[in-house]
Amino acid sequence: MGEVKSGRDEEFQAFIVAAWPRLVRTAYLLAGEQYAAEDLVQSAAEKACAAWSKVRRADDPYAYVRRILVNQHARRWRRRAPELLVDAVPDAAGAEDGFARCDQRGALLAALATLPPRQREAVVLRHWEDLSDSSTAAAMGCSVGAVRSHAAKGIARLRQVAALVEFKDTTTIGGAA
Amino acid sequence: MSGVTDREPAGKGPDVWVGLGLAEAAGGARIGPAPVADIMAGGRRLRRRRRTVVGAAVLAAAVALAGGAVAQLRPDRAASQVAPAGVGTVPAPTHSPTATPAVRDPLTPVRTLVGEGTTPGGKPWQLWAALWPLAPKERAFEQATAVREELRRYDAKVELPTEEYVRQYWQPDDDVITVYLMVDGVRLGHALEWDLPAPGKVPPTMQTNVNGGLVARSSKDGIVPPVDLVHFMLGPDVGRVVVTWEDGSTTEPQAVTMGDSPFREMAVARKGTMLAKSWAFYDKDGKLIPEADGAYLN
Numbered sequence: 001m002g003e004v005k006s007g008r009d010e011e012f013q014a015f016i017v018a019a020w021p022r023l024v025r026t027a028y029l030l031a032g033e034q035y036a037a038e039d040l041v042q043s044a045a046e047k048a049c050a051a052w053s054k055v056r057r058a059d060d061p062y063a064y065v066r067r068i069l070v071n072q073h074a075r076r077w078r079r080r081a082p083e084l085l086v087d088a089v090p091d092a093a094g095a096e097d098g099f100a101r102c103d104q105r106g107a108l109l110a111a112l113a114t115l116p117p118r119q120r121e122a123v124v125l126r127h128w129e130d131l132s133d134s135s136t137a138a139a140m141g142c143s144v145g146a147v148r149s150h151a152a153k154g155i156a157r158l159r160q161v162a163a164l165v166e167f168k169d170t171t172t173i174g175g176a177a
Numbered sequence: 178m179s180g181v182t183d184r185e186p187a188g189k190g191p192d193v194w195v196g197l198g199l200a201e202a203a204g205g206a207r208i209g210p211a212p213v214a215d216i217m218a219g220g221r222r223l224r225r226r227r228r229t230v231v232g233a234a235v236l237a238a239a240v241a242l243a244g245g246a247v248a249q250l251r252p253d254r255a256a257s258q259v260a261p262a263g264v265g266t267v268p269a270p271t272h273s274p275t276a277t278p279a280v281r282d283p284l285t286p287v288r289t290l291v292g293e294g295t296t297p298g299g300k301p302w303q304l305w306a307a308l309w310p311l312a313p314k315e316r317a318f319e320q321a322t323a324v325r326e327e328l329r330r331y332d333a334k335v336e337l338p339t340e341e342y343v344r345q346y347w348q349p350d351d352d353v354i355t356v357y358l359m360v361d362g363v364r365l366g367h368a369l370e371w372d373l374p375a376p377g378k379v380p381p382t383m384q385t386n387v388n389g390g391l392v393a394r395s396s397k398d399g400i401v402p403p404v405d406l407v408h409f410m411l412g413p414d415v416g417r418v419v420v421t422w423e424d425g426s427t428t429e430p431q432a433v434t435m436g437d438s439p440f441r442e443m444a445v446a447r448k449g450t451m452l453a454k455s456w457a458f459y460d461k462d463g464k465l466i467p468e469a470d471g472a473y474l475n
Contacts, residue, residue, distance in 0.1 A: 008380065008382055008383065009217065011382075012217075012220075013213050013217070016211050016213065016216060017210075017211050017213065020208070020210075020211035021208045024206050024208055025203040025204075025206045025208070026203070028202075028203060028205070028206035029199055029202060029203055034206060034207055037206060038209075042212060042215065042216060042219070043219075045211070045216045045219075045220075046216055046219030046220045046222075046223060047220075047223065047345075048220070049216055049217060049219065049220025049221075049223075049224075050220045050221075050223035050224045050346065051345065051346055051348075052220070053348055053350060053351070054347075054348060054349070108198045108199065108201070108202045109202050109205070112202075123195065123199075124199065127192065127195040127196040127199050128196065128199040128200065128203060130196065155192055155195060158195065
């Protein structure tokens with residue numbers, strides 16, 4: 001349409017370029033695969049762009065956009081069975097850490113994909129975004145009690161996944177347990 | 178971040194493995210550059226909430242059904258001057274005499290004739306803008322419903338807003354503008370809906386803002402209007418606009434004021450069958466606005 005850049009556009013562009021990596025990673029954990037994650041973030045970013053004059057006035061614009069992202073995820077996944085798309089089926093784990101880590105990564109994504117959307121959101125926001133219960137509740141648009149319930153149920157289900165047994169002893173990043 | 182009853186972020190504790198595992202897993206995401214152009218285009222699409230639909234047959238049916246409403250909104254054609262074929266003209270600022278409120282009422286739009294002319298097929302066209310003054314938050318849903326109900330009378334595909342939608346997208350500083358084309362006295366269904374800063378709310382970055390777009394056209398739906406027409410909204414500090422056509426001739430379309438909006442409206446129709454070679458937008462001091470390099474009708 002040949003529209004003209006405005007200062008507001010430039011401000012939004014700077015914001016979204018900076019926030020993009022973090023949003024994609026969060027969306028990747030929520031959606032379980034790359035393309036759905038990028039689609040989710042782009043959709044949320046478009047909404048943020050459309051409402052930028054409102055978003056920019058928020059105390060934390062990133063939190064605002066993250067909430068849009070979570071809402072988008074909740075809407076999209078409400079009627080869909082959980083699924084996990086992978087680029088390739090990994091070989092059996094070898095002795096090297098790299099293989100083990102790849103397996104664990106895949107196992108955790110697969111386990112996340114089996115959680116109901118709200119449990120997945122609670123787990124990701126609490127344990128990846130490292131939000132408090134109240135911040136998670138704000139992002140999910142629900143009560144603190146509901147967050148605790150969703151997160152507890154989600155973690156309980158993850159604990160039961162056999163492929164994550166070894167992972168549960170992990171206390172640092174950088175190699176297989 | 179944590180309060181008395183709030184649980185701490187989950188960085189520590191027996192479930193630390195979850196966070197570490199999620200960090201590992203998140204590392205598997207490929208991070209490319211943000212598709213900024215696509216995002217901006219999508220955002221603008223949402224903002225405009227462009228309403229394109231209706232082919233000629235559907236339009237005719239809609240008009241027949243909404244005849245009464247059309248008659249109410251139809252401007253006085255006798256008062257309009259029709260320009261030579263294919264060329265639009267800009268009338269003196271004109272408001273529908275029955276619709277101009279004394280005070281800003283979010284439910285009473287101020288209608289302005291932005292431009293008029295004749296289609297290549299010989300039918301008169303008029304471009305109208307309706308300014309719906311900024312609604313306070315408690316009346317935003319009421320206003321959004323009124324705006325959409327009017328659009329819906331001419332375009333059955335327009336959906337009425339939900340309260341959640343209005344809560345999410347209501348702009349506390351913006352008037353709502355709808356722009357519609359009338360051909361041969363009949364209002365077309367493909368209207369544009371915009372948000373523009375209200376009086377006293379224009380940020381410095383939008384003083385020389387130029388927004389433009391083709392009217393009543395949708396590539397997606399294959400809708401081609403009977404006249405090639407671009408509608409512009411110009412920031413308060415935008416001055417002269419010069420269009421250079423492919424034969425080297427130039428025109429200087431004039432903008433009209435729209436109620437008390439700080440933005441002015443402008444309509445530019447294709448000159449005959451010619452393509453526009455370039456557009457130049459100047460500020461009130463005559464300086465070229467470098468970022469306003471629109472590519473329309475080319």
